[in-house]
Amino acid sequence: MVDADGRSKRALGKATGYGENYVQQILKDDKEPSFTRLAKVLSVLGPRATIYVISGALNDTGAQLRSALLAHGVDHTDLPAVMKAISGFVSETDDGQSPPDRPHDQPESASLHRAKSP
Structure with missing residues (x-):
């Protein structure tokens, strides 16, 4: 979903408010963010990302x-x-x-x- 978004990982990280390198570090280090931080990343990515994480399906x-x-x-x-x-x-x-x-x-x-x- 991060790759499909079109924005850079740096831009997504900045949009979360957790720092420009936040999204890149989570993906690179295979970290598991807290629920609050995951929810913030998903809110930045939009509703399709949330649906994908919850259901595993990319719905039109x-x-x-x-x-x-x-x-x-x-x-x-x-x-x-x-x-x-x-x-x-x-x-x-x-x-x-x-x-x-x-x-x-x-x-x-x-x-x-x-x-x-x-």
């Missing part, structure tokens, strides 16, 4: 959403319908990132708060 955005929905009580039999409904509101670009909000791209029928015509 859709897999993360499915996991979150299941964790919040959505029944697995309802999951396909919920995912389809969500995909009607959110589209992903080729890099897996949601595009910025573009209200003019939203079709009129998607507005839930539109008053009915007389």
